[in-house]
Amino acid sequence: QYVGEKKLEQLTLWAYYSKDKTRSTVYEDACDGYDYQKGNYCEKTFTLSAKDNEITIRQHINGKYEPHYNKYDLQLVGLPFEPASVLLDDVEVNTNICKISDTHFEILVPKNFEVLKIVG
Numbered sequence: 001q002y003v004g005e006k007k008l009e010q011l012t013l014w015a016y017y018s019k020d021k022t023r024s025t026v027y028e029d030a031c032d033g034y035d036y037q038k039g040n041y042c043e044k045t046f047t048l049s050a051k052d053n054e055i056t057i058r059q060h061i062n063g064k065y066e067p068h069y070n071k072y073d074l075q076l077v078g079l080p081f082e083p084a085s086v087l088l089d090d091v092e093v094n095t096n097i098c099k100i101s102d103t104h105f106e107i108l109v110p111k112n113f114e115v116l117k118i119v120g
Helices: none
Strands: 010-016 022-029 041-051 054-062 071-077 085-088 091-093 104-110 115-119
Touching (some): 010 022
Parallel strands (some): 010 071
Antiparallel strands (some): 022 041, 041 054, 054 115, 071 104, 085 091, 085 115
């Protein structure tokens, strides 16, 4: 974080429904030196897989850097179903999924989740 920058409260991630397995990566570090060489970075790999009535996002975190935000604002685009339940690390959670349009939904999730499954 640089002087005068607004501190992030959440990181917005966009996920697009696809029956093809997809993978994305987010890399973060302090942006102020060479601490990343000592493992002070964070590389997050997201793997998305889907079926007709569910979408699963898995997250693998590598590195020691801890970003300031605590949650993701996950934007789900192109869902062919209406979400009925959400499982976060195999536990059903009572959470609000906000419908933005017919196929665009928003959900807030903790930044350190391992498996997010949304079922229609």
